[in-house]
Amino acid sequence: MVGSEHIEMIPTPAKKVWSAEVNGTPVEVLVASNAVLLDVLRDKVGTLGVKRGCDLGTCGCCTVMIDGTPRLSCLCLAGQVQDSAITTVEGLADGAHLAPIQSCFAEYGGSQCGFCTPGFLISAQALLNENDSPTDKEIACAIEGNLCRCTGYQQIIDSIQGAAAIHRGEVEAAKPASDPHPDPHPEGPEEPNMPPGHAR
């Protein structure tokens, strides 16, 4: 990065049209032929949910699903995945319906600062697509490439187990928060729950 030698301008590799299906939508953008998928997704496609943590394939924050397989977008040239189907965190939800893995990460505390969360969600979703009753060990193997500094992983594993239960149909998925939900009792309940210490 630092040196006295004048280095010729790096940035003029040929530009090419890169196409792929990102979260179900066909995308065509003009990118340099040596562009890294992470840069393309963040800077050109606009899926800013894909996070850049290290650029070296060590943190897993940039994990995206490529044709159903989780891969690190920072170690992947855009050209390598031309015309493939890419799923980022933005593509997990079905409209306003959060995927079970998303609602469970919120519910079980699998996300604290949230920066690593998109990567974890993708890795976990890829696992659940293959296996809806994973053991804790299998989950650990699925997320071993993802680094989380906040949670200590335990609540992440709980979240994935919770989502697995929804996938198996044992637990019902949560309704989207944006569904119409008029206040059931705008006036407050007739006979309220007595709070502690206020019993008659």
Place this chain on the structure above:
Amino acid sequence: MNMSGGYRQQPGGSGQTTRKDGKRVAGKQSFPPPGSGGSRPHMTPRDLDYIPESVGGKEEQPAGSHIHDRVRTGTTVGKEIPLVDSNAKVTGQAWYGDDVRLPNEIIGKILRSPHHYARIKSIDTSKVEALPGVLAVATGEDSPHRFGVLPVTKDEHAMAVEKVRHVGDLVACVAAIDEATAMQALNLFEIEWEILDPVFDPKKGLEDAEEPIHWRGKYHLSKTNVQKRVFQEFGDRSLVEKPLAESHGKWSMAGVHHGFTEPHAVVAHWGPNGRLQLYTPQQVPHYTHRALSTVLDVPMHQINVIRTFVGGGFGGKSDPFPHEMCAAILARKSGRPVRITFDREEVYWINRGRHPSHIEVKMTADDEARISGFDIDALIDGGGFASFGHVTSYYNGVLATAPYELGSFHYTGARVWTNKPASGAMRGHGAVNTRCAVEVGLDEMAESMQVDPIDLRLANLLPPHSRTISGFRITSNGMREALEKVREGSNWDEKFRQLPLGKGIGIGCGFFISGSGLPIHWDPNRFPHATVHMQVDMDGGVTVHTGAADIGQGSTTAVAQVVSEVLALPIEMIHVRSHESDTSPVDLGSYSSRVTFMNANAAIRAALEIREQLLNAAWEILGYHPDNLVLNDRRIYYKHDPAIGVSYLKALHKAQEDKGSLIASGAYRSPPMGGVHKGAAAGLAPAYSFSAYVAEVDVDVETGIIRCTDVWAAHDCGKALNPMAVKGQIIGSCHMGLGQVLSEKMVYGRTGHLQNANLLEYKIPSVHEMPNVEPIIIESCDPEGPFGAKEAGEGPLLPILPAVVNAVYDAVGIRLRNLPLTPDVVFKGIEKMLKEMKIDDPEDLPSPRLTHSPLQSTLVARAQEHKVRDKARQRTEDTSPYVNGVLFGFDPTIPLEDQVEGWRTATEPNPEQLAELGLAGRAWLKKEQREMGGGN
């Protein structure tokens, strides 16, 4: 010097107190009765309502013992609810630093020093400026003003002025139309350097240097690189003589980094009216705000600091940073928004991680197994800048003084500058390393006295509502319960010293501040620490404005929860706005575990005001006095007949009739506390958290690989506002602490280069290294905490280190004092022991065993006695003062300084002591420039 006045203390404090005989004595502190909220006669009168009244009030409290219990509605407090911003995070909509993309943005890059220590003789930027696509260039000349997080040690510039102080130090910066052009521009700077002689070893930093890294003028210590030296002595040194047991350990702890996943990033944009908008993931947006104002020479009101979502902080984003200044300078020069994002290597260069430390601990116990002496010497390697180091130098000592009752305490500390990236605050700030050393020392003393280390601790604890040896005011204290819970949970009595070779179990305790008693900026010192504004409009939703920086710990959720609890509204109706300094009241930020304690308290104050307005409106409608009205689930009703009531909305609209929106403001300022000796303010907190962990490990005696299998983690957080979040903090702390004790290390090579500035070689535990952690929440219900809550973010990290080190001893019988305990360190330890014991096969090593001495029963009896005492004090049946020293037979009602000959509070060594100082203590052999007649 003893405790003379003159050291600025609490807001409004004169440092004086009145004795019973009416004599005013400088520096003698009366003991605050439990639940007094700390109000003291020597303070100027204040609005007592300001501090929540606490346990022991005369008023009958309906649901428990805490003052806030009167306003509990059972809505959200104590319930496991998702963080309020978690949906933003799981959908990828949370916007972190690099996600801020403004129209017309350009990219900034920073030129960093290739030299450890060098003088910049000249910088030629003409070629850079000539490069097409470059829109702005800046160097140290553009940033002559110093800044720093602590006002006493402002030693940073946006870019190097005169000298660079470590590899990676900022030299210049450039903004260009794209990243590639900016990168190329960095190669075009022509700089003439004069290489200076660098210092890497903190021990060398104690010696006089040709050219010290910084120059403090007349306060500079000779010509050394010592940034701060501390000497503290409390108690009766004569107690240390003739000890029954002793422990003496010299530790070397490597520096560790926070390892947050989000690299630093900043976006700066000067709006059309010349106001700066700065987007940054910051733990302390307010300090950044101040620093920007100084560096840019622009009044604070012309700057809007916008805190983005923070992708992990842990103390690593709690300084105003030079790259934030660079972005602002480049944006000003170019007239376009500038985004600077670090790569991972740059994150390590800005560092602010835990100080690499050399720590020496000497401990003694007397014939009744009372801890008669704690001697700590800590030499900490500060790197190139001060950062929080001034405070760290104190924390290394003072935060080790509790939770134990000590006969004497002696601390010498020094922080030195070296030509490495600056160390700073990191989760468990300053307390972690010495805590590890003293807890292992206690284990060693227990071993030599042949007693159980848990019983040794239980028989030497300070009770609730007491004063520590250095004058900290402990309020609630769940230490005993934590120890008991982990002992029971881990099945300690069946395992300790009974497991086979290679398997071990160990204990460690922790003690940490819950908010620092003093704000960093003392002037104007009457500002509250936290302020919360609240607005309720006709839709019934509550908008809460707070400056609290949510860094993932859930402070926004905590604030929303307490408001929802007080107003009995579902949490969806509470909207917290905390990102912008334009709309948020000043908050000091997320450091020293202050946010939940202070912000939630401020939020409760504001919510109480709204509550009062609602109740008054309901009074008008229902005709019952507010005293007889109850808020519950969007309805206000008559206490004795719930059928008589009015809906929340009706009451709200009534209240709004004449004035529109209901508006309220609440603030929190910590009570006056603490002694008046130099440094008394360091480590003062309105409450303290306590924790005890038991760790179980497997040690492979052939390879030295340690695997931590189980952790029982009890933490006293006062009251778990959101148990899910508290558990997350406990488990996460275990993860981070395990990293420090087992694998994480910033490796500096022989030439001083940082060799592992990436996440591959900087070894953070992965999911496979995580033990099974059983979080145990202890609720001691702090009298001044919001609904009784205290911190849970940093304290839980402390005990895991000593617990693991002690467990390794239990497993293989070696005491290791070089952290991290990587396999090579353990293997060397085992090899050395094999040689000493003349054993060939490591499988033949003896496993430590314990036969209790008669002292054990004495300890058990004393612990039992103290348990009764503590219970009475926790419930405030016993409100008599308790000062550290009572265990040694002192009368708690008289200030110790008055009753015990030889009881000392000193902040400078006396001449005899100069001869026997430890490593860091040797800084006291040097004179300040002003004493040497020099220094300009």
